[in-house]
Amino acid sequence: MQKKRWATSVAIILILTLVIGGPGWYQSAFADVSSNPGSVDDPLVTKGYVDSTVSKLVQEELEKLGPSSSGSTKLETVTVPLGTKLIVEDGGEIIIRTGKAIAYSSDANGLSDMTDGLDIKPGKAIGNNHLILNPRGERGVEADPKQTKGLIVLVRGAYKLK
Structure with missing residues (x-):
């Protein structure tokens, strides 16, 4: 009888946890493996990715400015x-x-x-x-x-x- 009562209590606690906590605990406990690294869904990226992306953006901005009117930076x-x-x-x-x-x-x-x-x-x-x-x-x-x-x-x- 005590085993039955104990099993029922555990079952009720689990059901209440699922109902009150909702599916959020499951989503936060397990990562979504289908997202792309560096995307909005998975914002963690490597230093190499950041360096590469920033370098491309800087180069694009320099190209927008065009050649320098004050002279060349090369010898x-x-x-x-x-x-x-x-x-x-x-x-x-x-x-x-x-x-x-x-x-x-x-x-x-x-x-x-x-x-x-x-x-x-x-x-x-x-x-x-x-x-x-x-x-x-x-x-x-x-x-x-x-x-x-x-x-x-x-x-x-x-x-x-x-």
Whole structure:
């Protein structure tokens, strides 16, 4: 009799649990294996997935902006003929690869030699393979008039030959 009473009590408790708790306990206890990873139904994703998705979105936004009007972010090889000046815009960078170059400036201020940490005044020689920065104004380089050939330089940023 006691076994029957105990079995009935357990059955009633189970029925009440199902009726009161509803099917929610079942759904939360067992994951839905039919959902796609990364979807609304299964939001847990790997770091690789997030990195890949963010990278694609950033690339799409950069493509919408189009090419930069302030110049290239890549180093560009430029040949500067003898008697011609290479003028870089504010923040432009120059590296002399071949030839002997001298600094050019439309005023008394010069260029910044980032390699040696020096200021190069207009008309002074610039060392080859040194990173040269134009801080501001119309400044650049020209081939030393004592040589017979022009220059080959690497330029980062907007520039013009004058």
